Amino acid sequence: MEGKETVYVIGHKNPDTDSVCSAICYARLKEKITGQHYVAKRAGHLNEETQYVMDKLGVQPPEYMKDVRPQVRDIQIRKTPGVSKEISVKTAWTLMKEQNVVTLPVTKENVLEGLITIGDIAKSYFQVYDSTILATAQTRYQNIVDTLEGTVVAGEADGIFKEGKVVIAAANPDMMENYIGTGDIVILGNRYEAQLCAIEMEAGCLIICEGAQVSKTITKVAKEHNCLLITTKFDTYTVARLINQSMPIRFLMKEKEGIVKFQTEDFIEDIQTVMAKLRHRDFPVEDTQGNYVGMISRRNLLGAGKKKLILVDHNERGQAVNGVETAEILEIIDHHRLGAIQTVSPVFFRNQPLGSTATIIYHMYQENQAEIDKNTAALLCSAIISDTLIFKSPTCTSDDVAACMQLAKKAELDIETYGREMFRAGSNLSGKSxxxxxxxxxxxxxxxxxxxxxxxxxxxxxxxxxxxxxxxxxxxxxxxxxxxxxxxxxxxxxxxxxxxxxxxxxxxxxxxxxxxxxxxxxxxxxxxxxxxxxxxxxxxxxxxxxxx
Missing domain, CATH: 3.10.310.20 (DHHA2 domain)
Structure with missing residues (x-):
């Protein structure tokens, strides 16, 4: 993605060879003398003559820029990392605090799957869940271990709690037999008989509170019954309060289909209306390939920067790229009559009565003592040939002829032969509407x-x-x-x-x-x-x- 400080060098809406070649060569010159980032663009589709020149000289044509209004990619996009939908609610809450955000994007292989907000987490605290909620949410045992800051004493925590309920073993062992079922998660203390009873009742997991030591016998029996043993420093009340925070956020998150999101290419003025109608704090941004890029909020729109432009081969608003009134124009290099483009601040404006803008740019290379390589010479030469009709146009001056001769020599081109090839390519009108x-x-x-x-x-x-x-x-x-x-x-x-x-x-x-x-x-x-x-x-x- 091009940075905010990129300056675009662009011609008029119906680009001819002079417009396109001048944009390319002036962008090259500006980079040579400033070391900053200048990119040639075009405001319309290439004609056959210009395409012939690009192909002949092996030059990639400038990319098409239809509109220069500020876009989402021109503002500061917060690079909030995406998280897996399997992380626990507690982990999501911790990440929000660490990153000072209220929304986390849920992604897989950099593709947006959903969003989890601080509001979603808050609602989960007030929601009345039954004892089977962890199984309903398909909670990973590792989430439980992490949430309770626990230690695995026996078994493996890489499975998923799919069936059963969460129970607190507060009664004596005789009564426990009435409410502990196969696969249940049992929260209990340092009571040997209760631990043994729960294991024999085929509980799937025991959470032993207050950091109590687990006997070797219990550990051995638990392994024999494939029962996961977890110890935690928290007391029974705290464990009971925290355990629901081990649920995966996919159980609470907003799915992608219901999310309002934007693309990097969307225009700011278009998304402002959408944002104004919604009370969301943050909105995810994707690139044109559907990859997650980051998050933006209304506050980010306040810093929307104007695109920086240099206009070549025109100076009238009617010929300029769409949205030019929203851009910051830095320079205008032209050889036409003065038009009606207005600028907020003073700009560098060079307008000379020559046959081609490329001739002006050739002089600017010389004035800055910048070397003109063979390819640049060929582009400038092509532009002058095109705009002066091989010196037949009354707009052609002695400066144009002299510049073209020098450039043709550098580029090893025969002006007459090459010019006729260009015009022949450009005058192929039979297949056009x-x-x-x-x-x-x-x-x-x-x-x-x-x-x-x-x-x-x-x-x-x-x-x-x-x-x-x-x-x-x-x-x-x-x-x-x-x-x-x-x-x-x-x-x-x-x-x-x-x-x-x-x-x-x-x-x-x-x-x-x-x-x-x-x-x-x-x-x-x-x-x-x-x-x-x-x-x-x-x-x-x-x-x-x-x-x-």
């Missing part, structure tokens, strides 16, 4: 209180784009009807011809396109020659048109 294609690179923005959604796919095959176009044209209308955005555009970008066909949907979508580019929309579609960048060419023009 319209929804999968639409949302693989879709971002939402807000301009003058108008929600705008802009999706994009890049391909080196005009024929492939033409095949998926009808399906996407139908799907985009449903996106608007779902009220996820007021205006929605989708760019089908042909990398070879350096142009995009734009599908339009929503109120005033066509008029805004005309205002932005001076081109008439026909059949909810328009071709924009020379437009390949959503960030630098398409979206800025849309924003300007809306503001006018």
């Amino acid at each position: 319209a929804k999968e294609i639409f949302y693989q690179d879709y971002k939402k923005f807000s301009v003058n209180n108008v929600a705008i959604g802009v999706g994009q796919i890049n391909s080196m095959s005009a024929e492939e784009l033409e095949k998926v176009k009808p399906r996407l044209a139908e799907f985009i209308q449903g996106v608007v009807q779902d009220n996820s955005a007021g205006i929605v555009y989708f760019l089908l970008t042909d990398i070879v011809s350096e142009s995009s066909e734009v599908l339009c949907a929503g109120n005033n979508a066509n008029a805004v396109i005309y205002q932005a580019f001076g081109v008439e929309v026909k059949d909810a579609c328009v071709k924009l020659q020379g437009v390949v960048s959503r960030k630098k060419q398409f979206f800025p023009a849309i924003v300007e048109a809306l503001q006018q």
Whole structure:
């Protein structure tokens, strides 16, 4: 389990190659220069291009993190050890006092079987039990020995008291014959005749009080009759009072099926409601495999810590991982326009007008004089190639080109050949649904209180784009009807011809396109020659048109 001081480096909800590779490489850089624990995560599913890069470079993709709200695993979980359901009530009570707890988890091979509380034990003291209760509870003889702080004089204490009753031999031997039965537990003192009589009546166990010595004859006869002899320092009254505490806790515990428990992955705000409705002091916690982890109480929730985040390749709340408002943002590394993420305290914010976030991170490696290994160089190079469309995007700068050239040399990659392989892998659209294609690179923005959604796919095959176009044209209308955005555009970008066909949907979508580019929309579609960048060419023009 990752510790509370882990810092997560994460990109936007529809991760592209730049977002994923930048998260991995920046986490590596932060660990190099701080020695602390940084973990790359992703806020969405990988597209084919990024998966190709991960496979090609032999890199394990970052794990998916759907939500960064505080979880049970982010709070202090009390590591109360689990106990066996066979331990005695007295042992459970002693453990509670030693550990200063009121609840003990009952486990077997680290799997929760039940709970025993101080309330369960208290009720047992006031419950009126008959003399057969120890047999009913299937009490182990060793529990009796431990509870009475006794010593075994004859016999073995590894058996279970299954049949019989507990009796006190207060009468004379003649009368004892009337109430001692086979297998009974008999509590008595240092009276030779009574001891012998009980053994001959086939009692299963004799408890001899006040530390009395047992004669050799009684010991021999007891062995012959398979009768267990136990001596204890306590008097008869005390033994009679204590003996019921030898019952196994399984007789009193709450079974697992009736227990309210939580998982380490549960969100704090979800379990608070459950806790508020119940008067339990403690709740057990399991991991995702069903193993017992520890106990929590309402008090633990007060210390629920926020997850620590570094955002890369985005700075708008609409693109950020779910629950970002509950997290502590430490840094933002980006190359997009300034968005609307608000932070409680000042953060390190680096935003540069470059073609790729990876270029910024490359410069940060250099500034910190941190060595870039071959694998890291290949990841950063892949990100720059992807975001600049092999330097064809208008967002590409001389800094991007220079960085990519240096990284490609270090990684021993041919930029043109490798880039075409990447885009070919990413433009395999034939087996995907319209929804999968639409949302693989879709971002939402807000301009003058108008929600705008802009999706994009890049391909080196005009024929492939033409095949998926009808399906996407139908799907985009449903996106608007779902009220996820007021205006929605989708760019089908042909990398070879350096142009995009734009599908339009929503109120005033066509008029805004005309205002932005001076081109008439026909059949909810328009071709924009020379437009390949959503960030630098398409979206800025849309924003300007809306503001006018």
